[in-house]
Amino acid sequence: MATVERLLRRDAGRALEKILARTHPADIASLFERLEPPDRARLLDAVADDARRAEVIAHLERGLASELLGSFPPERAAQLLGRMDVDDRADVLGALPPEHSQPVLDRMGEKGEEAEGLLSYGESTAGGIMSPSVFALRRDTLVSEAIGTLQRADQVEMAFYLYVVNEFGHLVGVISLRQLVKSKATRRLEEIMIADVVSVRPDVDQEEVARIVSRYGFLAVPVVDESNRLLGVVTVDDxxxxxxxxxxxxxxxxxxxxxxxxxxxxxxxxxxxxxxxxLATALGGCLAALVIAAFPKVTAILPIAAFIPVVMAVAGSVGTQAATIVVRGLQTGQLVRGALARAVVNQLGVGLLLGLVYGLLIGAFGLVRFHGPGDRPGRFVLVLVSSVCASTSLASTLGAALPVACARLNIDPAVATAPLVTTTVDLAAILIYFAVAHLLM
Amino acid sequence: MATVERLLRRDAGRALEKILARTHPADIASLFERLEPPDRARLLDAVADDARRAEVIAHLERGLASELLGSFPPERAAQLLGRMDVDDRADVLGALPPEHSQPVLDRMGEKGEEAEGLLSYGESTAGGIMSPSVFALRRDTLVSEAIGTLQRADQVEMAFYLYVVNEFGHLVGVISLRQLVKSKATRRLEEIMIADVVSVRPDVDQEEVARIVSRYGFLAVPVVDESNRLLGVVTVDDxxxxxxxxxxxxxxxxxxxxxxxxxxxxxxxxxxxxxxxxLATALGGCLAALVIAAFPKVTAILPIAAFIPVVMAVAGSVGTQAATIVVRGLQTGQLVRGALARAVVNQLGVGLLLGLVYGLLIGAFGLVRFHGPGDRPGRFVLVLVSSVCASTSLASTLGAALPVACARLNIDPAVATAPLVTTTVDLAAILIYFAVAHLLM
Incomplete structure (x- = not known):
């Protein structure tokens, strides 16, 4: 990195070219991201040829790639995009603002149409991340012919599976490259293929595709349309x-x-x-202000006001912990539908335990430091212990239950957690604390 | 799922076996995880043979797999483990308590030793996740010989790369399976191999391996010792x-x-x-109690006490946001070393903006609802606006700066964030709020 910057500054073109020729495009891309715009142009110029330049651009963060291509005349942008794999090409084109992408597309012909086809699928769907160049052959092909075709083919996306289709282009099987090499030359693909292929539709969410790939350890998943025609393939790197x-x-x-x-x-x-x-945080806080103001006598007791932060903070942390554990459990599939009620009950237990321990610790601190307000130290400690314990148990339960409820209502539990849980928990903690204090003091 | 449970309950062995024969081991494993222990044993019995049973166990969550194997006599556990791939075998063995794993290992012979070799590497290192069965051939091998060897070989981990070694077993090159098939039968591997192989040492952290694989889009990374001898391979599924x-x-x-x-x-x-x-949360809260108690006159003003929660909550949320963004940026590499100072300054700017807006909103609420305490509504609003603004800016800056400082000191910023940032921010917010209130009221 330091070397490249020095070479750029010294305008040592030849030395720079030599280094870049030995650097992986992904590394050149990350160098690029750290440079100031004028140095960026010079770095790209020093890359050997357009094929490699296109690779570097494909490895750039999308926003940066589109910014860079937008700064070129449309002809030049079209040239570079034409050198990219079609899925990268579509991604970068998709990131360009329409007023930039249209003139570029106009100059790209077939390659542009191919990319536009991909862009018609949602960005975070199987269709949006697939590559349409698949290595697929008819079911009656001989193994020897298949190997011959493979030897002549170039630019098929990471061919480690060979897909098998029938006369209508419908996906009927899959063969690993290794299986192909191991098989007798005179056998037909349909005799050696695995007929039970897991495939997805183009509108399936990319997260679901990721789950399939990681669950079964696949290297690629074929994408098919409603009549099982092969459209493309999502590979493990995507x-x-x-x-x-x-x-x-x-x-x-x-x-x-x-x-x-x-x-x-x-x-x-x-x-x-x-x-x-x-917004939710601020709103919850304002509501808490109303709660506190409703108990003027209690609030006037100095130690009660002084312990507002600790009651809130402990309940808030416990609620966030519970919510995180439940949300992550839902996301990874470790927490399954049937076990949700049990998870909530479990979090209630955990909250009770934590609340008891921290209630006692905070109560002890209150007793030692404040000797209770006036003549009622015992009651003050009781207020602290019981309200920390109650608010923490409630926080833990709410933290677990709210994401579960969101999941049931098909709301993304991760989105709802931060505002919903923290706000509810803060407010509930204050309410419990002041109600208990009002009751006991 | 429901079907399988019904069949288990009805003891419909044959129907169950039929269904399981058509189910992927990963899916049987997740069925298994949802069942009660007695049903689990029956489910495993209904799986066709030991090879498939071993696959199911390899797909189980590690704790469950070790619990299950621990419940078998050592002979039976050794049988099942012997059927697993060596990397899975090592993982499951590693999860068994020593008093269980030793008798099993004693009964496994060579297969146990192989797994023990892997267990000697740290659990979350390249050595700990690699598979030692690599497809590697000498550099002077002919392409035709290599294809022949591949056709005869079984049980090499996902062979899509062929590694090339010299006479000392040192890694000197790599060839993709596809390249091999495309090459003339009479060429030697050294003529067609890529000599520039990215490899890792066995003690490299698994996260670093993951970064290499995803950065370069590799399907596997070879693991070599200090003299570049090939030890194993980490594949993309791991x-x-x-x-x-x-x-x-x-x-x-x-x-x-x-x-x-x-x-x-x-x-x-x-x-x-x-x-x-x-602990840190509770400690910070107790310190906040001391701060508040140090300002008895200010605390006695009801609206001041009432707004403690909202000042804390907004500053806390902004601090957490800033910390999350910086930590995630560091983890994904989107935030590079050189840009750290800029990121902190940027977070200060964001905090100021957010603080100003929310300070005004909260101030407005304070004015409308509380008309200020007594005769000084203007001052009260000023206290709210200025302390929300100041504490939020500080929270944002601290939230960004603390993880950066941790990263510099080689402390994992993710671990430090939750206790350190939230506690510091809570305390700072209270301190600012009461200091400003003391000054202005």
């Missing part, structure tokens, strides 16, 4: 990208931080993405 | 499992909910896992 993206999305959603990582140099946009997620 | 596991781990850590999903029917253990993560 699936890995999906799993990573979805993990990021889940993490951000769970924390109420939006749904994707915004570019770091746009604070206004970043704030805008996060703004709505805070 | 990598997918790693990515999923790490995503779960990251999510749980970020939320301060432990590091792995505990079995749901052990509340005491679940509580124990989560207990330490709450």
């Amino acid at each position: 699936v890995i990208d999906v799993i990573r993206e979805e993990a990021t999305e889940d993490i951000l959603k769970l924390q109420g931080a939006g749904q994707e990582l915004a570019p770091i140099d746009q604070p206004a946009r970043a704030a805008w993405v996060r703004f709505p997620w805070l | 990598v997918i499992d790693v990515i999923r596991e790490e995503a779960t781990e990251d999510i749980l850590k970020l939320q301060g909910a432990g590091q792995e999903l505990a079995p749901i029917d052990q509340p005491a253990r679940a509580a124990w896992v989560r207990f330490p993560w709450l």
Whole structure:
């Protein structure tokens, strides 16, 4: 990295070209992302040829790739896009704003149409991530012919499976490349194929495709239309990208931080993405203010007010823990439909245990530090212990139950968790704390 | 699922066997996980033969697999384990308690030793997830010989790459199966191989292996020792499992909910896992109580006490958002070392913007609902606006800066985030709020 920057600055073209020739396009792409725009253009120029340049661009983060191509004249953009695999081409074209993509498409002919075909599927569906170039042969093909075809073919997406179709193009079987090589030359594909093929429709969510691939350990899943005609194939490398993206999305959603990582140099946009997620928090807080104001006598007792943060914080943390565990269990499939009620009951138990321990700890701190307000130290400690215990148990139960309820209502539990659970739990904790204090003091 | 349960209950052995014969072992395994122990034994009996039973067990969640094998006599466990792929065998053996695994190992001979070899590597390293059965041939082998060997070989892990070694067993190249089939029969492997092979050492962290595979789109990465001797291969299906596991781990850590999903029917253990993560929260809350108690006059103003929750909640949420974005950016590599300072400054900007908007909203609510305390409504609103704005900006900055600092000190930023950020932010928000209120009221 440092070397490349130095070479760029010294305008040492030849040395730079030599280094880049030995660097994987994925690594050149990540170098590229760290450079300032003028250096970027020079780096791309120093890459040996257009085929490699196209590979580098295909490895760039999509937003950056479309920004770069948008800065080229349409002819040049069309040239570079034409060198990409069709699925990458479609992805990058999809990221271009329409006023840029149309002139480029106009100049790409058939290659553009191919990509447009893919773009017609939803971005996060099997159709959107598949590659249409599949290695498929008729069922009556001989093994020797199949090997011959394979030897002549180029540019089929990572051929490790050979798909078998009937005379109508319907998918009827699959053969691993290794099985093909091991089989007698005179056998027909239909004799050696596995007829029980797992396939998906193009509108299936990419997460579902990822689940199939990782569950069965497949290297690829064929995509077929409603009459079982082979449309394309989703390969394991695309699936890995999906799993990573979805993990990021889940993490951000769970924390109420939006749904994707915004570019770091746009604070206004970043704030805008996060703004709505805070609304529930602020609303819950304002409601808590009303609750507290409804108990003026209790609030006037200094230690009661002083312990608001700790009661809220412990209940909030326990609720978030419970929600995270349930949501992640639902996502990974470790928590199955039948066991949901049990999971909620279990979280109630965990909340009770944690609440008891932390209630006692916080109560002890209250006793030692504040000696209780005036003459009723015992009651004050009782308020702390019982309200921490009650609010934590409730928080744990709510944290588990709300995502479960969302899942039942077909609302993504990850989206609902951060605003719904934290707000409900905060409010419930304050309500319990002040009600108990009002009752006992 | 429902069908299988009904058949189990009706003891309809033959019908059950028929269904199971058509079901993928991964699906039988997930059926298995949903059944009660007695039904589990009957389900396993209904599976056609030991080879398939071993496959089902290999697909089980590790804890369950070891529990099941522990319930068998050592001879039977050894039989079933002997039928598994060596990497699965090692994993399951590793999950067995030593008093169970030793007698099983004693009865397995060579197959046990093979698995023990793998177990000697750390569980989450390249060595721990690799398979030692690699398809490797000498560099001077002819293409025709290589194809012949491939045709005779069985049980090599997902052969899609052929590795090429020299006379000392050192890795010198790689050939894709497809390239092999396409090449002239009379050429030598060294003439058609790619000499520039990316390999890893057995002690490399599995996350690093996953990063290599997904970055370069490989289907497998060879594992070599310090003298470049080929030890095994990590395949893409193992990598997918790693990515999923790490995503779960990251999510749980970020939320301060432990590091792995505990079995749901052990509340005491679940509580124990989560207990330490709450300590910092409770401690921060107790410190906040001291802060509040240090301002008795301010606390006595009812609306001030009433707005403690909302000030805390908004700052806490913004801090968590910032921390999540930075931690995830670090994990995915979207946030690179050079850009860290910029990311922190950016989060300060975002925090300021969000703080300003929410400060005004909350201030407006305070004004409308409480008309300020007594005769100083203006000052009260000023306290709210300025302390929400200040605490939110600080929260956003701290949320970004603490994970960055952890990364610099080589502490896993995900682990540190939940306790460190939330606690610091809570405390800072209370401190700012009361200091500002003390100053202005």
